[in-house]
Amino acid sequence: MPVVKLFRADTAHSGMTEVVPRLAEVEADVQGLVEAHMETLLGVRFLASEYGTGSVHGGRIDSLGLDENGSPVIVEYKRGTDAGVINQGLFYVSWLMDHRAEFERLVRDRLGATAASQVLWSGPRLICIAGDYTRYDVHAVREHRRSIDLVRYRLFGSDLLGLETVASINGGLPAPRRARRPSAAQRASDVQGAAMAELAATVDEVLLGLGDGVNRVERKQYRAYQRLRNFACMCPPQRTKLLVYLKVNPADIGLVPGFTRDVSGLGHHGTGDLEVQLRSARDVERAQDLFRASYAAA
Numbered sequence: 001m002p003v004v005k006l007f008r009a010d011t012a013h014s015g016m017t018e019v020v021p022r023l024a025e026v027e028a029d030v031q032g033l034v035e036a037h038m039e040t041l042l043g044v045r046f047l048a049s050e051y052g053t054g055s056v057h058g059g060r061i062d063s064l065g066l067d068e069n070g071s072p073v074i075v076e077y078k079r080g081t082d083a084g085v086i087n088q089g090l091f092y093v094s095w096l097m098d099h100r101a102e103f104e105r106l107v108r109d110r111l112g113a114t115a116a117s118q119v120l121w122s123g124p125r126l127i128c129i130a131g132d133y134t135r136y137d138v139h140a141v142r143e144h145r146r147s148i149d150l151v152r153y154r155l156f157g158s159d160l161l162g163l164e165t166v167a168s169i170n171g172g173l174p175a176p177r178r179a180r181r182p183s184a185a186q187r188a189s190d191v192q193g194a195a196m197a198e199l200a201a202t203v204d205e206v207l208l209g210l211g212d213g214v215n216r217v218e219r220k221q222y223r224a225y226q227r228l229r230n231f232a233c234m235c236p237p238q239r240t241k242l243l244v245y246l247k248v249n250p251a252d253i254g255l256v257p258g259f260t261r262d263v264s265g266l267g268h269h270g271t272g273d274l275e276v277q278l279r280s281a282r283d284v285e286r287a288q289d290l291f292r293a294s295y296a297a298a
Contacts, residue, residue, distance in 0.1 A: 021154035027079040043229025070120040078130035089126040147171035170215035196237035221269040231298035233270025245272035246294035
């Protein structure tokens, strides 16, 4: 597995000092750090810590949360390498699927009735955060039908935390890549033209092809592209344009009227502060750098 080295510039002596990575002293240190900043680190809204699963089940879920698309999330932590973290997490996912009403009550109490009514039960997620994983762990997640993310952590110095996605598996139906273009009759629908449907298929292929571990999450109002957290959301095609929202800071780019728009603070479906308006294949080419920037940020 790759080794990440981090160096701090020594401006006084024009040199570089390596910041040596380390594991946490105890597992609870990692858990406390992630729970305190879960939305920033994982794109997940924190719901509960050490959640008891009742006397019959007899377990305690390390962390419960709700991701950007409304999917229930279980987070399990291990200080180092532990072969049982995946099976333990899956044990809790099974419990969660049998206690949907209880989870929705928790969401309602913490985040409100709207969030509770929009829980996406088709895509519950397990995020494992550990010091490391074996090749058997990476293979094992590919054999399961659940959505599982294996994340390696490292602490650097006293104030830096590194997270690296080792494996990310979408437990839903695999997002197909197009072997051939569908017919115009298949692409057309009652409310959208064949050209816009074809444009949406092209953008879908581009976003899925940005790198390994891209998961696609289907919601009624949008389609999210996820790499641990969302990096793009595509809305259903309109009559003359297609809207894609990206995790790119609008202040960092030159906005182009009719092509890119700052929607920070404005209500819209999906996540991201930059709206990209696509009307043709040429626009998709123009948006490539923005797609890559949002993917890299995730």
